[in-house]
Amino acid sequence: LLRELAIARVMASFMFLSNTLAMDDYMSVSTYQDMALTTVKQLGQGHFGVVELCSHDNSSNSVPHRSELVAVKSLRDNMRSVQNTSDFRNEFDIWREFDHKNIVKLLGLSLPSGRLVMEYIENGSLFSWLSQNRKQEVPFDSIFEQLFAFSIQICEGMEYIHSKGKIHRDLAARNVMVGSQFCSLDADKISLVAKISDFGLSRRVDATKTYYRGNPEEFPVQWYAPECIKDQSYHYTSDVWSFGVTLWEIFSYGQRPEYKNAEKKSHLTLVELFNALQEGCRLPRPVNCPTSMFEIVRSCWAFKHEDRPTFTSLLGKLQKEEV
Numbered sequence: 136l137l138r139e140l141a142i143a144r145v146m147a148s149f150m151f152l153s154n155t156l157a158m159d160d161y162m163s164v165s166t167y168q169d170m171a172l173t174t175v176k177q178l179g180q181g182h183f184g185v186v187e188l189c190s191h192d193n194s195s196n197s198v199p200h201r202s203e204l205v206a207v208k209s210l211r212d213n214m215r216s217v218q219n220t221s222d223f224r225n226e227f228d229i230w231r232e233f234d235h236k237n238i239v240k241l242l243g244l245s246l247p248s249g250r251l252v253m254e255y256i257e258n259g260s261l262f263s264w265l266s267q268n269r270k271q272e273v274p275f276d277s278i279f280e281q282l283f284a285f286s287i288q289i290c291e292g293m294e295y296i297h298s299k300g301k302i303h304r305d306l307a308a309r310n311v312m313v314g315s316q317f318c319s320l321d322a323d324k325i326s327l328v329a330k331i332s333d334f335g336l337s338r339r340v341d342a343t344k345t346y347y348r349g350n351p352e353e354f355p356v357q358w359y360a361p362e363c364i365k366d367q368s369y370h371y372t373s374d375v376w377s378f379g380v381t382l383w384e385i386f387s388y389g390q391r392p393e394y395k396n397a398e399k400k401s402h403l404t405l406v407e408l409f410n411a412l413q414e415g416c417r418l419p420r421p422v423n424c425p426t427s428m429f430e431i432v433r434s435c436w437a438f439k440h441e442d443r444p445t446f447t448s449l450l451g452k453l454q455k456e457e458v
């Protein structure tokens with residue numbers, strides 16, 4: 136039985152490469168040929184995927200000798216389990232339906248490997264952008280307007296995702312990319328645009344429900360709402376909790392959110408974390424975060440999911456904030 140299981144796993148990996156994302160299923164998206172993609176460098180890797188910068192040779196098309204840069208995502212070699220493979224397909228299915236200025240654009244699928252081809256975002260993730268600025272000692276005040284614009288842009292992208300009946304489930308600064316915005320009114324101060332990415336954990340919500348039930352496995356619990364930690368139910372407003380943590384990352388200038396056990400000075404277990412959140416423990420206000428902004432952040436961290444604001448109401452509040 137074990138041998139058969141092992142064979143089934145290997146077969147499943149091959150299925151992923153050849154059939155899982157077969158051309159017939161996806162005639163509506165652009166297809167790229169693996170052979171026309173040349174890797175330039177690795178851009179980053181998360182828990183599940185590796186993202187590479189590739190140059191795409193267009194010379195077989197109408198424009199001769201023209202190549203474009205794209206970002207190409209594949210599953211990490213050690214992550215090719217049946218579950219992850221189906222999550223990868225799910226990521227494609229969800230992402231291909233999105234078309235919004237604050238969401239990284241999925242361009243298509245590369246065959247026969249089945250990798251995802253997306254627009255290349257030259258400034259990388261918001262997390263690395265924040266850390267770099269902090270390390271280079273760029274004064275926080277000088278980028279405050281830009282950070283505020285990012286907050287609104289992420290909120291707009293999330294409002295759109297929810298309007299499409301999807302939950303992101305992994306909203307964090309590492310999964311928001313920083314793109315360039317060429318037609319900015321105030322090019323000096325707000326020249327960058329936040330674009331939400333990484334739909335690997337995203338799910339479609341059954342139209343008759345307001346939540347999705349999933350496995351807790353290897354999830355980023357510091358970004359997770361209490362109901363996700365306790366019984367793995369993901370509501371639309373579970374994303375709102377994660378948005379609050381993302382705002383915390385932005386206004387703490389790229390620090391990592393960590394709940395620590397004051398007595399043991401160690402990380403909390405899941406049960407300890409849930410109990411602490413239930414007792415009202417929250418991440419502290421970052422020194423650079425204005426108190427009115429932190430009130431908005433705190434509203435995202437209401438213990439009960441039904442007490443949290445929607446992205447539409449958050450957008451209204453953020454737009455009223457004075458910068």
Ligand code: ADP
Pocket residue numbers: 178179180181182183184185186206208239253254255256257259260309310312332333334335
């Ligand atoms: P995972 O599902 O493994 O978390 P991600 O989609 O989050 O993978 O990508 C991992 C990292 O790769 C990101 O944090 C970012 O640094 C980089 N990256 C992802 N997409 C792009 C892109 N379109 N352009 C530039 N860098 C990217």
Ligand code: MG
Pocket residue numbers: 181182309310333
């Ligand atoms: Mg990621």
